[in-house]
Amino acid sequence: MAETAIKYDSSKCTACKGCQVACKQWNQLPSPLLAEEYEFTKSFQSPLDLSPNTWLIINFSEVKQDIGIDWNFMRNSCFHCTEAACEMACPVGAISHKDNGAVVIDEEKCIGCRYCVASCPFSVPRWDEARNKTFKCWQCFDRTSAGRAPACVSTCPTGALEFGDRDEMVAAAKERVAELKAAGFTKAELYGETELGGLHTIVVAHRGLDAHGLKRDPKIGVTEFWQLLKPLGGIAAAATVGGLGFSFLMSAKYKRGEFTYDEATDTVVEKEVEK
Amino acid sequence: MRYIQRQSAFARGLHWIHTIACLSLFATGLMLFIPQVAGAVGVATLNGARLVHRVMAAIFIGAPILGIIINPKGFKHFWKSMVFKWDDDDKEFTKKFFPYLLFGAKQHMPPQREQKSGQVVADGAIVIFSILISLTGIVLVWPATFGGAGSAMWTWSLLLHDVSMVLLSVLLIAHIYIGAGIFKPYRGMGRLMFGDGKVSETDALYHWGTWAKEELRKGDKVTTA
Ligand code: SF4
Numbered sequence: 001m002a003e004t005a006i007k008y009d010s011s012k013c014t015a016c017k018g019c020q021v022a023c024k025q026w027n028q029l030p031s032p033l034l035a036e037e038y039e040f041t042k043s044f045q046s047p048l049d050l051s052p053n054t055w056l057i058i059n060f061s062e063v064k065q066d067i068g069i070d071w072n073f074m075r076n077s078c079f080h081c082t083e084a085a086c087e088m089a090c091p092v093g094a095i096s097h098k099d100n101g102a103v104v105i106d107e108e109k110c111i112g113c114r115y116c117v118a119s120c121p122f123s124v125p126r127w128d129e130a131r132n133k134t135f136k137c138w139q140c141f142d143r144t145s146a147g148r149a150p151a152c153v154s155t156c157p158t159g160a161l162e163f164g165d166r167d168e169m170v171a172a173a174k175e176r177v178a179e180l181k182a183a184g185f186t187k188a189e190l191y192g193e194t195e196l197g198g199l200h201t202i203v204v205a206h207r208g209l210d211a212h213g214l215k216r217d218p219k220i221g222v223t224e225f226w227q228l229l230k231p232l233g234g235i236a237a238a239a240t241v242g243g244l245g246f247s248f249l250m251s252a253k254y255k256r257g258e259f260t261y262d263e264a265t266d267t268v269v270e271k272e273v274e275k
Numbered sequence: 276m277r278y279i280q281r282q283s284a285f286a287r288g289l290h291w292i293h294t295i296a297c298l299s300l301f302a303t304g305l306m307l308f309i310p311q312v313a314g315a316v317g318v319a320t321l322n323g324a325r326l327v328h329r330v331m332a333a334i335f336i337g338a339p340i341l342g343i344i345i346n347p348k349g350f351k352h353f354w355k356s357m358v359f360k361w362d363d364d365d366k367e368f369t370k371k372f373f374p375y376l377l378f379g380a381k382q383h384m385p386p387q388r389e390q391k392s393g394q395v396v397a398d399g400a401i402v403i404f405s406i407l408i409s410l411t412g413i414v415l416v417w418p419a420t421f422g423g424a425g426s427a428m429w430t431w432s433l434l435l436h437d438v439s440m441v442l443l444s445v446l447l448i449a450h451i452y453i454g455a456g457i458f459k460p461y462r463g464m465g466r467l468m469f470g471d472g473k474v475s476e477t478d479a480l481y482h483w484g485t486w487a488k489e490e491l492r493k494g495d496k497v498t499t500a
């Protein structure tokens with residue numbers, strides 16, 4: 001299977017949230033049904049964050065201008081990194097790459113340890129306390145493996161989301177960035193071509209990465225630390241055992257006499273003993 | 276032969292409880308820490324281990340707290356013996372300790388008080404990292420109270436929990452080696468925590484010279500059997 005990717009073009013996104021709804025519908029992710037379940041923040045973003053039952057949201061960055069505001073939308077979901085920190089951190093191998101590059105959590109294997117939650121540079125995976133499992137977007141692998149586009153892409157009415165061969169998506173995104181620059185969006189940038197070995201969500205950020213809240217040069221830092229700590233811990237424990245084994249051998253011939261204390265004269269006497 | 280009652284039944288009981296909790300915590304924690312083991316034992320075992328880890332953690336944290344509440348005098352005594360000024364004997368002891376440990380040389384070690392300088396450093400480190408591993412463990416178990424799983428505080432706690440575990444394993448291997456008397460000059464020391472808590476006059480004078488003389492002079496903890 002060739003590598004595939006979702007392309008998100010912020011300049012075409014109207015934040016209709018159709019993708020959010022489609023994701024919930026296809027993956028059967030319930031929304032809270034109570035009134036005022038979500039905090040009111042004066043932003044049009046809703047809900048405010050990802051959750052075990054919300055794998056995709058459109059982030060709103062509403063920047064006030066002299067006249068009106070700039071709407072800097074961003075698709076917030078798993079980027080399906082090639083160097084996926086979550087996959088490296090998972091101790092039970094519950095996270096894996098599919099051939100097309102999608103990063104998928106196997107719910108059956110997940111033990112809810114949350115190492116992936118701590119590792120993801122984009123804070124994507126979310127842990128559900130009640131089920132003690134972690135959840136995130138799986139790029140609708142059930143659909144894509146059957147030759148269909150992910151649910152969010154299928155529903156996007158403006159063409160902001162597209163899905164296809166990764167190289168083609170990158171090429172189209174580059175072209176779009178050039179177009180946008182020519183049209184006056186001088187800060188337009190491409191995201192995902194090389195980050196973390198190449199992401200499987202490619203972004204056209206028409207006002208630049210910072211305006212859309214995209215992390216420049218993301219790192220797998222925490223995961224690297226664990227990958228170092230584990231062998232180092234093993235080496236430290238082995239060195240301690242080795243050092244003490246050496247001490248044990250060296251002390252095998254150790255011998256001392258028997259001490260007694262004479263309180264009257266405040267002296268300690270050592271008597272040789274045969275052993 | 277005279278003996279000094281060095282550890283009370285209360286201290287020994289607490290140490291027993293802590294030993295069991297500590298070893299279970301290591302075994303269950305390592306299952307997750309070593310991916311090869313985690314993968315091999317399977318989800319059901321790991322879920323069981325998670326439960327055992329939590330129960331044992333409650334005992335690990337609760338037992339010493341309860342100990343302090345029940346026996347505040349004992350704790351005060353322990354605390355006093357751990358906090359003292361570092362004098363010339365202590366400096367000399369620290370300098371000579373590693374050659375003594377590694378080469379079993381017939382080093383003449385300076386006389387020591389109730390806690391040796393080395394004990395204060397090693398046991399002090401064990402206490403500090405035990406507190407750190409307990410506090411971070413509490414954050415890990417109740418993420419919602421601390422900003423949620425994935426928050427900076429929660430992530431730091433996970434990191435520090437793992438770092439403390441690595442440091443504690445090294446410290447505890449050495450603690451067992453010396454405390455259980457596997458190291459020949461310390462033969463018989465296992466009796467202090469896992470036996471009747473008594474130390475013979477000769478061992479007491481060798482290990483804690485200053486303290487032994489004081490106790491032998493006072494006599495209230497001295498027995499002949
Ligand atoms: S964005 Fe996070 S959850 Fe998604 S693949 Fe990358 S590291 Fe894993």
Ligand code: SF4
Nearest residue numbers: 090110111113114116
């Ligand atoms: S929470 Fe689940 S998916 Fe995440 S690291 Fe732990 S076992 Fe793996």
